[in-house]
Amino acid sequence: MMMRTALLPAFALTVTACAAPQAAEPAPPMHKPVEKICDASALQEHIGHKASERSGAILLELSGARTLRWVPPRTAVTMDYRPDRLTVSYDDNYVIERISCG
Numbered sequence: 449m450m451m452r453t454a455l456l457p458a459f460a461l462t463v464t465a466c467a468a469p470q471a472a473e474p475a476p477p478m479h480k481p482v483e484k485i486c487d488a489s490a491l492q493e494h495i496g497h498k499a500s501e502r503s504g505a506i507l508l509e510l511s512g513a514r515t516l517r518w519v520p521p522r523t524a525v526t527m528d529y530r531p532d533r534l535t536v537s538y539d540d541n542y543v544i545e546r547i548s549c550g
Contacts, residue, residue: 485512485531485532486512486513486514486531486534486549487512487549488511488547488548488549491507491510491511491547492547494507494547495545495546495547496543496544497544498542498543498544499536499542499544503544504516507534507547508534513532513534513549515532515534516533516534517533517534517535518536518538519535519536519537519538519546520538521539521540529550531549531550533549533550534548534549535547
C-alpha cells in the first residue's frame, strides 16, 4: 500500500507532462513574398542555341527570373515550384532543349 501511495505523485507528473500544450500564436511564413516572377514564353526561340554563361545571363534577364537553374543531361532535379526560377535543360553537346519556369 505504501508503494502505491509513493507512485501516485510520479504518475500524476507523467500524465501532466503528456498533456497537449496550449495553442501558441501561428508562426510567421517561412518564405518572403517573391518579387520577380519568371516568364519563359518569349524565350522558346532560344531552344537549339548553345548553353553558355553568356546565354544563361541573357535568358535570365529576358525572363525576369531571379535565379537560373541549368539542368545537364540525365540529371534529376527537385520538383518544387519556384515562380522566380528559370530552368534551362541542355543535351550532351550543350544545346538547349527546354526552357521553363519553376
